[in-house]
Amino acid sequence: MPKPVRFVPTSKMAENAARGLDLRAKHGRGGTHVGVARAEQLIAREPLEPKDIKSMYSYFARHAVDKQGRNWADPARPSAGYIAWLLWGGDEGKMWVDEKRKMLD
Template sequence: MAETDNFRPTAKMAANAQKGLDLREKHGRGGTHVGVARARQLIAREALDPRDIKSMYSYFARHAVDKQGRNWADPDKPSAGYIAWLLWGGDEGKTWVDAKRKMLG
């Protein structure tokens, strides 16, 4: 296994990112241009650079509070925060990036 495979997003992260893009299109909200770019990066499942790992770690740390917001994961009217969270890989992305961040020290 190549070293870069350690930083390759999982299929579930890619699926979450695609779901986020789909919900963003449907509801017209959620995420920024940075989040959309991150979603596309995760969907491509190419190995991430260590600075991407650090950026994702920071995103999840700042936005974990969004999970307490109104309409989080509501199937009919999901919150913008939920959509953005998915763009960054969702819960699986957070778990994955937490482990990768520890590897980086």
């Protein structure tokens, strides 16, 4: 029986997710319960399955436009989209997921 394919998130993705949770708590916005659960997975550096990679890939594809939003990464008042982006691993998460998705195709 073949071993299941799993991917371990990077430490930078875990750092971004933790920062996202901190910003969410501080500002009271950003992300959904799904994003929070994803952040917790990334922080724990739990191995992700192909379905998780596909879900993350879809998230980043849908939300790349959020980077054009007002207050993106503003240190004083970060946008909800920025906070959510961090919950999913941030820019490093997007690059990592893009690579892993290619491996799955």
